[in-house]
Amino acid sequence: LKPIYRDANFPTDAQGRTYHLGTREGEVAPRILSVGTVTRAQLVATLLQPPAPGRQLFQRVSSRGFHTITGRFEGVPVSIVSTHMGMPNMDFVVRENRAVVRGQMAIVRLGTCGAVQHPAKLGDLLVASHGSIAVRRDADYWSLLERDEHQPSARTANGGGSSNGHTANGHAANGHGPAPAAPDVCFVEGPSALAGRRPYSVSLPVRSDPYLASILVEAAAAVVGPGRVVQGLTASADSFYSSQGRTGPEFDDANEGLLGALTKAHPDLMSLEMETFHLMDLARCSKGSIRATGICVALAERYSNEFMEYSKLPALELAGGTAALRALAGVPLREATGEELAAAA
Ligand code: URA
Numbered sequence: 001l002k003p004i005y006r007d008a009n010f011p012t013d014a015q016g017r018t019y020h021l022g023t024r025e026g027e028v029a030p031r032i033l034s035v036g037t038v039t040r041a042q043l044v045a046t047l048l049q050p051p052a053p054g055r056q057l058f059q060r061v062s063s064r065g066f067h068t069i070t071g072r073f074e075g076v077p078v079s080i081v082s083t084h085m086g087m088p089n090m091d092f093v094v095r096e097n098r099a100v101v102r103g104q105m106a107i108v109r110l111g112t113c114g115a116v117q118h119p120a121k122l123g124d125l126l127v128a129s130h131g132s133i134a135v136r137r138d139a140d141y142w143s144l145l146e147r148d149e150h151q152p153s154a155r156t157a158n159g160g161g162s163s164n165g166h167t168a169n170g171h172a173a174n175g176h177g178p179a180p181a182a183p184d185v186c187f188v189e190g191p192s193a194l195a196g197r198r199p200y201s202v203s204l205p206v207r208s209d210p211y212l213a214s215i216l217v218e219a220a221a222a223v224v225g226p227g228r229v230v231q232g233l234t235a236s237a238d239s240f241y242s243s244q245g246r247t248g249p250e251f252d253d254a255n256e257g258l259l260g261a262l263t264k265a266h267p268d269l270m271s272l273e274m275e276t277f278h279l280m281d282l283a284r285c286s287k288g289s290i291r292a293t294g295i296c297v298a299l300a301e302r303y304s305n306e307f308m309e310y311s312k313l314p315a316l317e318l319a320g321g322t323a324a325l326r327a328l329a330g331v332p333l334r335e336a337t338g339e340e341l342a343a344a345a
Contacts, residue, residue, distance in 0.1 A: 018096035022062030044321035103336035113296035129213035232270035236277030
């Protein structure tokens with residue numbers, strides 16, 4: 001039978017199940033481990049005990065492929081949720097879990113990432129205790145580039161040497177001249193529509209929960225040894241490819257200098273992934289109701305171009321999972337306020 005959803009603003013079915021994750025109140029713990037894949041969720045769930053003696057772990061798979069597993073870790077109720085990849089999926093996971101849990105929550109993301117610079121290296125556990133920035137491909141850059149190509153006067157005004165807004169070495173000729181013209185006036189006489197426009201936007205940092213990150217670092221060091229745990233800033237990109245500085249001949253991504261620019265601007269940047277920024281951003285906008293941080297296994301080393309042997313991953317997922325569950329179990333959370341309970345009733 002197909003469910004019937006009410007409320008286009010925040011759809012739930014007749015049982016109160018959310019639209020993408022398909023869970024309802026009572027099925028999710030306030031302490032959530034968000035992992036990228038279903039196999040990681042199942043692997044880390046081997047560390048859990050059932051919610052009550054003699055019962056099984058709670059498991060639900062939604063029609064959109066989100067898995068929720070609820071049980072106990074060292075006696076404390078926790079849920080593991082497979083989040084898949086990218087910021088839109090993290091948005092479903094944070095908002096829909098927030099809707100079915102009362103009181104303060106803690107969310108830790110355990111993912112994989114690319115290590116950007118030393119001391120982070122393959123197989124290390126990287127904790128985003130310095131927070132996260134977001135790196136986004138700005139499609140308007142290419143739209144304005146197309147308009148420039150159709151505007152002879154702009155070519156002349158652009159300095160004459162470059163007909164498409166790129167310099168001779170392929171990098172974007174940006175950062176000069178006035179602010180970009182509003183798109184609708186790009187065809188009129190005047191300076192290049194590209195002036196001041198960059199192909200990638202880089203956000204300001206959003207912070208991680210300092211206490212949650214500190215107990216996560218401690219727990220990770222206890223599991224793998226302090227030499228394999230690195231703290232720093234993470235960058236969440238809106239692509240595994242272009243906005244993580246991966247290059248190739250098929251697309252004009254204008255990203256050859258991106259990694260260098262990121263590490264220059266942020267000397268403490270150690271990882272590139274696709275979700276943590278959005279988790280931390282929503283946590284800081286949650287009116288104090290969500291504590292969040294992230295840890296990732298360095299699967300790729302971007303400075304040496306090495307990629308980890310996949311057979312080594314499960315042991316590291318279990319190590320990172322153990323550390324994340326310990327931190328989740330140990331962080332104090334405040335109870336639901338009367339106001340929150342009344343709103344839920
Ligand atoms: N995940 C990412 O987003 N990037 C990497 O390089 C590896 C894992």
